[in-house]
Every structure is written in C-alpha cells, then in structure tokens.
Amino acid sequence: MSTGAPQDQVERPQALGAEASLLGAILHNPAAIDGVRHIVEPSDFYSEINGWLYEAMCARRDAGEHVDFRLLTTILGNRDLGGETVGKYLGRLATEATTVINAPSYAKAVREASRMRRLFETAIAAQAAMTTGGVADPAGYAAQMIEDLDEIATAAMPDHMRRVAIGRSALGVIERVQEARAGRVKLGAPYGLPKLDHATLGMRENQLIILAGRPGMGKTTAGIHFGLSSARAGFGVCFISLEMDANELSERALAACAYDPRANEYLTYRAIAQGRDVSDRGLQRLVDAQRLLDTLPFEIEQQPGLTVAQIAARVRQYRMRLERQGNFLGLIVVDHIGLIKASKRYSGNRVQELTEITGSLKGMAKEFGVPVLALSQLNRAVENRDDKRPKLADLRDSGSVEQDADVVIALFREAYYLEHIPERTPEEEDRLDRVGNILEVEILKQRGGPTDRMECFCDIACNVLAEIAS
Known part of the structure; x- marks a missing residue:
C-alpha cells in the first residue's frame, strides 16, 4: 500500500518568488550584489536560468560593467527561458523586485531553500538505498546519513564555527598580524579605557x-x-x-x-x-x-x-x-x-x-x-x-x-x-x-x-x- 506521492511527483523545496525578487533588485540597483554575494551562490538557485543569470550579473559586476536591462538582454540572446521572451522574462523580474535593503533577506530565503533541497535529496537517496532489496548492515547506512546530514548542518554554520585545518587557521592568524602591523585591523570592541x-x-x-x-x-x-x-x-x-x-x-x-x-x-x-x-x-x-x-x-x-x-x-x-x-x-x-x-x-x-x-x-x-x-x-x-x-x-x-x-x-x-x-x-x-x-x-x-x-x-x-x- 502506498504511503505517499511517488518520489518523482514530490515538489522539491524552492523559493522562486525570492529568486525573482532578488534578481529584480539587482536589475534596479547592481550594488545589491555586494550585500548578498556572501550569502547566496549561483548553485543555490532552484531555477537553472536564475542561477545562470545571477552568475552572469556577478561576473559583469566584477568586470566593472554596469548591470542593466540592455546588457542582460544581450547576454541572454536567444536562450530558452521556458517559453518567455528575454524581454518579458527580465521585465517580470524587474516588476517583482524587492528593495536593496531587503535583498539580503531574500538571498537568505534562496539559500535556505537550497539547503532544504539538499536535505530532501539526502533523505530520498537514503530511502532509495534502503529499499533496493537485500539485507545489509544498517550501521553503514546510518553512518552515511549522519555524514551527509552533518555536511548540510555544517554548511549552515557561520564561517568562524566550522571545522578548519590547523594550518589554514594559523595562516588566518598570520594574515591578521600582517593587517594589524599595517594598521588596517581593529582589535576587539573597545572598553573606552x-x-x-x-x-x-x-x-x-x-x-x-x-x-x-x-x-x-x-x-x-x-x-x-x-x-x-x-x-x-x-x-x-x-x-x-x-x-x-x-x-x-x-x-x-x-x-x-x-x-x-x-x-x-x-x-x-x-x-x-x-x-x-x-x-x-x-x-x-x-x-x-x-x-x-x-x-x-x-x-x-x-x-x-x-x-x-x-x-x-x-x-x-x-x-x-x-x-x-x-x-x-x-x-x-x-x-x-x-x-x-x-x-x-x-x-x-x-x-x-x-x-x-x-x-x-x-x-x-x-x-x-x-x-x-x-x-x-x-x-x-x-x-x-x-x-x-x-x-x-x-x-x-x-x-x-x-x-x-x-x-x-x-x-x-x-x-x-x-x-x-x-x-x-x-x-x-x-x-x-x-x-x-x-x-x-x-x-x-x-x-x-x-x-x-x-x-x-x-x-x-x-x-x-x-x-x-x-
């Protein structure tokens, strides 16, 4: 007896509305990229087109080019946008745009949906592995699931709380020393004494x-x-x-x-x-x-x-x-x-x-x-x-x-x-x-x-x- 919808019919977690609002904000003001790049990666987008568009926006920003409607129209060319014309697609993004101030919140929604998809896919993969027939050691499956889930949980941690090799950590210390010697680093929050x-x-x-x-x-x-x-x-x-x-x-x-x-x-x-x-x-x-x-x-x-x-x-x-x-x-x-x-x-x-x-x-x-x-x-x-x-x-x-x-x-x-x-x-x-x-x-x-x-x-x-x- 079936206990749920077939796996291929289950909708993966996504935040398409947030993706459109974020890209629209960048269209209106490319400076929004600077406030979200540390939050979301192109691979975090559910829509492959949105992820590709975000990557192109970042690349143009790095090159010092102004990211606007005309430039993106040229970049997209005749790319298949799911039945929409390039102009209509970009126009919809501009219409659904959020403000630059709210862009980080939408970027976080995109990132969290991406992490939820990874969690979902890990669970689906674990279920598939355990229902292929035959008898296997459950400890092996459990260990693999723990490793996969821990990787997802670790990705959600702030950088300063993640595991790090001691050599890499020591390199960070040396870099801070060099910055401090150059007078470019504030130490801790001051007591004022x-x-x-x-x-x-x-x-x-x-x-x-x-x-x-x-x-x-x-x-x-x-x-x-x-x-x-x-x-x-x-x-x-x-x-x-x-x-x-x-x-x-x-x-x-x-x-x-x-x-x-x-x-x-x-x-x-x-x-x-x-x-x-x-x-x-x-x-x-x-x-x-x-x-x-x-x-x-x-x-x-x-x-x-x-x-x-x-x-x-x-x-x-x-x-x-x-x-x-x-x-x-x-x-x-x-x-x-x-x-x-x-x-x-x-x-x-x-x-x-x-x-x-x-x-x-x-x-x-x-x-x-x-x-x-x-x-x-x-x-x-x-x-x-x-x-x-x-x-x-x-x-x-x-x-x-x-x-x-x-x-x-x-x-x-x-x-x-x-x-x-x-x-x-x-x-x-x-x-x-x-x-x-x-x-x-x-x-x-x-x-x-x-x-x-x-x-x-x-x-x-x-x-x-x-x-x-x-």
Whole structure:
C-alpha cells in the first residue's frame, strides 16, 4: 500500500518568488550584489536560468560593467527561458523586485531553500538505498546519513564555527598580524579605557567577559560606558537590560554624554529623572547628548525574565536590522546574569542553573562571533573581610562563571564603604575625600593575557568613567 506521492511527483523545496525578487533588485540597483554575494551562490538557485543569470550579473559586476536591462538582454540572446521572451522574462523580474535593503533577506530565503533541497535529496537517496532489496548492515547506512546530514548542518554554520585545518587557521592568524602591523585591523570592541584596552586587546570576538562587583560598585555605570565606547567606534551594541527599563538606562547615558566638569550645572541622572530643576542651558546639553546617542548603533532590550534562548532570538533580529543598514553586531551586554531566567531542566538547583546559563552565554558568543559582556554579582563573603577587594572565589553561586569566562573584570570602590561608616574619623574623612571618585578596575582572569589593576575616575551620579592620566 502506498504511503505517499511517488518520489518523482514530490515538489522539491524552492523559493522562486525570492529568486525573482532578488534578481529584480539587482536589475534596479547592481550594488545589491555586494550585500548578498556572501550569502547566496549561483548553485543555490532552484531555477537553472536564475542561477545562470545571477552568475552572469556577478561576473559583469566584477568586470566593472554596469548591470542593466540592455546588457542582460544581450547576454541572454536567444536562450530558452521556458517559453518567455528575454524581454518579458527580465521585465517580470524587474516588476517583482524587492528593495536593496531587503535583498539580503531574500538571498537568505534562496539559500535556505537550497539547503532544504539538499536535505530532501539526502533523505530520498537514503530511502532509495534502503529499499533496493537485500539485507545489509544498517550501521553503514546510518553512518552515511549522519555524514551527509552533518555536511548540510555544517554548511549552515557561520564561517568562524566550522571545522578548519590547523594550518589554514594559523595562516588566518598570520594574515591578521600582517593587517594589524599595517594598521588596517581593529582589535576587539573597545572598553573606552586605554589601559584596559591595551591589556586585553579590547573585547574580542567569541569571548565571554564577566564584569563583577558587589552592589554599588558601578557595574551598570561601567557596562553603559563600555557599550557606548564600542558604539562610538562603530560596533553595533545590543544591551540586554533585565533590571532597568530603557528610560532609566537612557537617563544614565544622557548624563554620561552631557557630562561637562567645567559647567556650573551638575546633570546627574537623578536630576534628569526629576527634570523640573534642569535649566535651559542644561536642557540644551541634554538635547545635544540625545543627538549624539541617536547616531550610535546601540539598542536596548528591556523585557525582563528572558532565557538565554530568548536573548539570542532578540540579538538575531537586531543583527539582521544592522546588516540591512550596512552595520554589524560587535557587542552584546547582559545586565545581569542573576536575572536571566533558567530553563526547567535544573529547576531549584541554582548551581546547575547558573552552570547552564554561563555555558549558554559562552555558546551565544561563539554563535554570533562577538563578545558577550555579562554583569555579575559577587557573593556576600566580600563584606566579611577587612580587604573587600574582589577575588575570583567571590563569584556568586557557582565556579562555572569563572570556568566559562574568558575574561573576568572586577570593580571596587573604597568610597562606597567609607560612605556607609556611621561616624567617620578625621582620617576616614580625609581618605574619603581622596578616593571619592576612584574606581579600581582589576582583571582577575584573562586567557592568554595578563592580570592587572588600574585606577579610574568614576562619577557614579553622572554615569561617567574615565582613565586617570598617569
């Protein structure tokens, strides 16, 4: 008894509409080719004619020729186009064209349909092999299917996650060294603190970076500063705020960008939140700061209680928007680890939950090929020591945070503890005056790099962080 349509009657997966829209976009604006060539190959097209036409368009673009209706008409000549004239076929493509901005999305649809066809054909070939009669070892068929399916799955991975020979990888490293020597390569997304950037080479792709500290140490201040510094350098930043809403973060960002130590008016983020006492001149500083922020590729995701999988979905959407605008994703900031919703797999076991979360954050860094900066609380053991400077052992709940992190940076403000002494001695008052705006930034861990401690100027009320000139 038959259980389905004959194989020769089953329609292969295809995206002919997307193919036509993509080619039409190139007809209208050949520059669209530059935004899709890394996404789709001629062999990805379901229609042989479309694939050939796309290949011809790319070849003409490489030759520096203008790709237009007349040139393609000449190239196609009397080619069989399934009963349509060349003019009618190209006219239909032009009619169905998408915009240049949307071209990458259509190219991805063409590519995904191509991969689905390969999956379909692999399954059909496996079925045919197993129904030819006779008895064979099923392990052999299974091994071949696994190999074929793995090849398809690997093709869908970003280049930085695929298997690679060590010699080829080493050659890539040498090429980056040569580019860096020539001054043509940006290293990681910048922290915006020169000493820290020099010690770490910036926030580098695939890294999980933990920014740790007790409450009141300035984690959010530093996180916003690092994000804004990266955005100013052209790195697209996705700030996942699980604690504060976008308005609170924006008040801090405005305070930081409007900061002027020479001005008479002190624009703290609390003063900005209250609003009523801001002067006309202060308001103009805020307007100027907003205009600056409006130019930065910096987006805030403010929904609370997200899982790592949901965070990844939000980041994926933002990355696509950046790519359509000609930008790129360069940094993910998560504020903070303790507020990420765990899956139900280890419900009630906080150590295992945190292990799963940090492992997933590291996986997300590798998936997107960008650094993930995750803020983390330190446990209360710090408060029981005379020297309250953080140590790796103070990371809360699990050693997995230390284990999964490529870099651990800790923050310490002595002024915070001095301010909370009920009756300070003259010596303590003098000490508070000297360290009131000092934030210690310490690299507690760095794979393949030095540990170090540096002092920075920090105005918590204005969300300002800056390196102190030595």
